[in-house]
Amino acid sequence: MPNRILKLPEVIQKTGLSRSTIYAYKKEGIFPEPIKLGRRSVGWIEQDIENWIEEKRVSYSI
Numbered sequence: 001m002p003n004r005i006l007k008l009p010e011v012i013q014k015t016g017l018s019r020s021t022i023y024a025y026k027k028e029g030i031f032p033e034p035i036k037l038g039r040r041s042v043g044w045i046e047q048d049i050e051n052w053i054e055e056k057r058v059s060y061s062i
Helices: 008-015 019-028 046-061
Strands: 035-038 041-045
Touching (some): 008 019, 008 046, 041 046
């Protein structure tokens, strides 16, 4: 199954994080980097977001 590219609204919906939190976490290096889609457009690989969510789920259940 090919990886989908998620735009920011989908990332917000999947993670429950706000836009500012996503970019703050990205800046701190604790959130997946987006890929450049165009001059003013970025997106995130869906599997990267799913992996990040799973890491959070596992780390909080320990």
